[in-house]
Amino acid sequence: MLHPVGPLPAAVYWRRRLLVLLLLLAVLGGGGWLAFTALSGGSGETTAAAATTEASTAAGEPPALARVVPSLAGVRTPTPAPEPAAEPAPASPAPGDPCGDDMIELEVRGPGSVPVGGKPTFELVVTNVSSVPCVRVLDEGLQEIVMSDASGNRVWGSNDCFPENSSDTRTLAPGESVAFPLVWGGLTSEPTCTAARTAPAPGQYALRGRLDTKTSAETAITLG
Template sequence: MLHPVGELPAGVYWRRRALVLGIALSVAGGGGWLAASVGSGTTPVTPAASSDSAAEPSLDTPSLEQVVPSLAAVQTPAEQTPLESAPVATETAPPPVAPAAGPVEGQACTDDMLAVDVVPAAPQAAVGTKPTFTLVVTNIAGVSCTRSLDAGLREVVLLDAAGTRVWGSNDCFPERSSEPRTLAAGEAVSFPVQWGGLTSEPTCTVTRANPPAGAYQLQGRLDTKVGGATPFTLV
């Protein structure tokens, strides 16, 4: 055994014996290590993969939770309340409209219940004469009413064709009186006024003169009620 015999050199046979001995020792040592690992419950470490396999991404199998969502993640539609039916609009007849209240018997005469006019004694007069005009206040309402007809509230004015005031009955000779009056429906009350034929203004401080001949207008007033214009001519 120690001196091998063969056709080959002795060194070759020694190397073969050393290789066989090393293999036998490796097998014996690996078996002992495996037995020790099993006995101690330790899992043998798997050798690391090669550099090529490590560079590739791992394709893990998706877990069941990734494939099937949990019941908590699944939203179920909330219970819907049935739509309430809209109330049906019903047409109701409008309430009857009460008739507008008209004038009441014996109430105060408002301006729209009265008519104020000026009636000249003649449609024309000569310059410098003293014509007479009549102020007429008429209750045109269907009921009686009361109104103050004081002299200070009554007035007749003369206007020229342009509407400029030429004369007023209360300018230079104002009158004062207290004349509350109840006017029956349709009743007219007359107040004559004589004009002196001269111009005037409310303060009566401007020199008075005869207005020239021409077309003029007469207009009556009772406090806040102003009547329409009546033509008048001076010749």
Template sequence: MLHPVGDLPAGVYWRRRALVLGIAASLLGGGGWLVASTVPTTETDPQVAASSGPAQPSLEAPSLEQVVPSLASVQTPAAPEEGSATASAAPPAEETAAAPVTAAAPDPGQPCTDDMVAVDVLPGAPQATVGSKPTMTLVVTNVSGVPCTRSLDAGLREIVLLDGAGARVWGSNDCFPEVSSDARVLAAGEAVGFPLQWGGLTSEPACTAPRSAPPAGAYSLQGRLDTKVGDPTPFTLVA
């Protein structure tokens, strides 16, 4: 190789060899630069290495929004307006009136005392003819404001005829006494009537004395229920 052999002078062959070597050297240099540019270097920028490395957990404290839930979804009732139904629905405790205490219903089994009843005689007419048989009614009324019970037995009811001086002339139980058991509950203000026909003659208790027609004049009728005696009612006998 160092001593080229050929027909041409030796200088020619040396120039050819130098040209080939130069081309080869250029090719080798360019190839090496290309390879170096494509192969990553092992020394990298610290900032690049930090950003490309695996993510490290953050040690910073969580923000307040992450710890305390948002209050946007919490609905706070609005204060009622003055005079609204909500504001006036519940009055202050000191202004609340106490519930009325219902009084116990009256016991209808309580007895009717003499002060609780009235006894009256209602004649069919304010006057009657001597010797006639007029009709009259004994009326018992509960004048109290509560119901009560009173015995209205026939033996306890009586109508008497009194003359102008107040002397007894006739009694409904003298000659024809009746016996019955009649306990009743009288409502407040209730009145019960018992009609009776008078025979037109005088009488005495036990009906032992002779009977006769009383003369014409001014009389009064008076009712009685056991121990309760009513007020007299004017009555006139005419001839």
């Protein structure tokens, strides 16, 4: 093997062997260089990517994933409106308390029809409609009956010309009624009682009662 044998000079065979050896070294060296380059390039890219990420983080920029998917801490959830406070239930009246306007009922009673010039008697009726006894001031100065015509014009008032005063405070049992009679003279009047008083014309009229701040529904009356 070390001493070539053939018709050609020995130098030819040595050159051929040297050329084959050089080609083999070139192939091996080229493969190694490609492998080294591949490994060095991948490691460099990884290092560069890591360096870029670290630089972005150091600069205060959020990571790429955080820029795509928002953080739950940054999502604002609606705040529920506060529920309104419950209003306290009104206190029930106690026995012996004053009779409020909502605890009594007021009504005017009288004949359904009256001849012109007649002198009928009307009644102002006060009833305790609550479930407990209560106290109410029933002074005559707080009582009044007013008559109006079909257009709502005031025709007569019980306190216009003959106002009365008394001191009358009573305890009304549940369901108890008290009636106060009042005679109408059959003539018109006004609060100063200075205008001429005449008999109202025949027609339809309405009576409404009052006890201080409490008023009644209208009661129809016919003059004929």
